[in-house]
Amino acid sequence: MPRRKLPLSKVYAVLESGPVVLVTTARRGRPNVMALSWLTMMDFEPPLIGLVMSDRNHSFAALKATRECVLNVPTIEIADNAVACGNASGARVDKFAAFGLTPLSASQVRAPLIRECPVNIECRVTDMRMVRRYDLFVLQAVAAWKVSGSGELKTLHHLGGDRFMVAGPVVRLRSKAK
Amino acid sequence: MPRRKLPLSKVYAVLESGPVVLVTTARRGRPNVMALSWLTMMDFEPPLIGLVMSDRNHSFAALKATRECVLNVPTIEIADNAVACGNASGARVDKFAAFGLTPLSASQVRAPLIRECPVNIECRVTDMRMVRRYDLFVLQAVAAWKVSGSGELKTLHHLGGDRFMVAGPVVRLRSKAK
Numbered sequence: 001m002p003r004r005k006l007p008l009s010k011v012y013a014v015l016e017s018g019p020v021v022l023v024t025t026a027r028r029g030r031p032n033v034m035a036l037s038w039l040t041m042m043d044f045e046p047p048l049i050g051l052v053m054s055d056r057n058h059s060f061a062a063l064k065a066t067r068e069c070v071l072n073v074p075t076i077e078i079a080d081n082a083v084a085c086g087n088a089s090g091a092r093v094d095k096f097a098a099f100g101l102t103p104l105s106a107s108q109v110r111a112p113l114i115r116e117c118p119v120n121i122e123c124r125v126t127d128m129r130m131v132r133r134y135d136l137f138v139l140q141a142v143a144a145w146k147v148s149g150s151g152e153l154k155t156l157h158h159l160g161g162d163r164f165m166v167a168g169p170v171v172r173l174r175s176k177a178k
Numbered sequence: 179m180p181r182r183k184l185p186l187s188k189v190y191a192v193l194e195s196g197p198v199v200l201v202t203t204a205r206r207g208r209p210n211v212m213a214l215s216w217l218t219m220m221d222f223e224p225p226l227i228g229l230v231m232s233d234r235n236h237s238f239a240a241l242k243a244t245r246e247c248v249l250n251v252p253t254i255e256i257a258d259n260a261v262a263c264g265n266a267s268g269a270r271v272d273k274f275a276a277f278g279l280t281p282l283s284a285s286q287v288r289a290p291l292i293r294e295c296p297v298n299i300e301c302r303v304t305d306m307r308m309v310r311r312y313d314l315f316v317l318q319a320v321a322a323w324k325v326s327g328s329g330e331l332k333t334l335h336h337l338g339g340d341r342f343m344v345a346g347p348v349v350r351l352r353s354k355a356k
Contacts, residue, residue, distance in 0.1 A: 013338030016215045018196010035355070037194045040218035042230050042312050050228055050314065052220050076349070083351040130308065134220050134316070136228065157335070157345070160191030162353045167335070168346025171254070173261040175340045177213070 006119065006144035011047040012178075014073060014119050014144075015039065019155035020164070022072040022082055022117060023053070024103070025062035026110045031103050033095050033114065034059045035086035037158040039071075044178065047141040049123065054135050058090040063137060067125035068109035071139075072117035076154040076166045081116070083164075108142045118150035184297065184322040189225040190356075192251060192297050192322075193217065197333035198342070200250040200260055200295060201231070202281070203240035204288045209281050211273050211292065212237045213264035215336040217249075222356065225319040227301065232313050236268040241315060245303035246287035249317075250295035254332040254344045259294070261342075286320045296328040 006014075015021075024033045038052035049071070053060050063069055074082035081099040088095055096103050103112030106122045113120040122145075127138035157165040184192075193199075202211045216230035227249070231238050241247055252260035259277040266273055274281050281290030284300045291298040300323075305316035335343040 010338070013336075013341075016196070017335035017337055017343055018194070018215075037196075038218050038220065040216050040228060040230060042216065042314065048312070050218060050230070050312075052218060052228070079349065079351055083353045083355075087352070087354045134226070134228075136220065138312070152343075154346075155343075157195035158191075158353075158355065159195055159348065160188070160356065162350045163191075164349050164351055164353075165195055165330075165333075166346045166349055168332075168344045170337065170341055170343050171257065172340045173257055173342055174265070175261045175336075175342075176265040177261075177336065178338065 001147050001149050003145045003147050006146040008047055008141055008144060009045050011121055011141045011144050012041045012044050015049065016041050017155065018157055019073050020082065020158055022074055022085060022114055023059060024070045024072060024111045024114060025059050025066060026112060027062040027066055031096060031112050032059050032062060032090035033085050033101060035082055042138065049139040049141065051137045051139055052135050053137065063125065066110065068111050069123050070106055070109065070111045070113055071121040071123060072114040073119040073153065073155060074117050076156065078116045079156055082156065113145060118147040118153055120145045179325050179327050181323045181325050184324040186225055186319055186322060187223050189299055189319045189322050190219045190222050193227065194219050195333065196335055197251050198260065198336055200252055200263060200292055201237060202248045202250060202289045202292060203237050203244060204290060205240040205244055209274060209290050210237050210240060210268035211263050211279060213260055220316065227317040227319065229315045229317055230313050231315065241303065244288065246289050247301050248284055248287060248289045248291055249299040249301060250292040251297040251331065251333060252295050254334065256294045257334055260334065291323060296325040296331055298323045
């Protein structure tokens, strides 16, 4: 199914439910990927995202040096691969090859999209002042993609350790929230 | 069912899945509550939480002045009440009375726990330097509570507008993550 532009005004609706994301980076021509749950929306449009990445990760240096990444949203269909990403270090393993993930060229950044993820959000780092103290990067989404017809996404939500909640039913409630 | 202490080391496992929370504050003896989805874990222990609250909310001034709040985690059982909180302003309405929520005394802060929420996390604001630019408060959890026997929580996860995902099945995946 084709991957189409997702309007930037819709990015918050994907991320504010709290899914696990696969963060891709690329440095010196070499892509890397890690799994992460610690992020929040910070503004609607342009979409700002606060992302906490520990400096113990191999991706940290790449994010800091290149100031670019892609947030790829995995679903239950590739859960084993997504989690395997979190168990290995990009310092030792080509995680794309090892875990059956396919890098695709992004439009605005050098970090790749992951083909197996139905949503991909290309981001630039806009503020690193909270990195030293909190490992907190402020990202701005600059392009986003969604596979057409992917329907309600069965996203993964980390409950700690080896436990993950899979997105359940969608209900409509009389909310005035955006 | 009794409400028991939840170890602070377990707080991240409740919040990192991205549930909607009801944030309670209290100022000049008057409690208030609002619904919010924009938060992320920032550290495990002591648990640090980054919370984005727009200054358009009545709760904003109370949080800034008192530097205390409680994050209460609602479930599908009280979804209508939780969402109703987000539709009204504490400037005009006593939202506890209006929406059938019961305030209980907290142990460390003046903001109340909400009886109808199975998890309550008492927090103090520890850093307001990112408030002016990003509406971002850094909170430290100082006490937490969980209703015994509440099982897997059917938390709510905002998908934008009036759409909410209800927590689905829990799976175990071979993750080395904490």
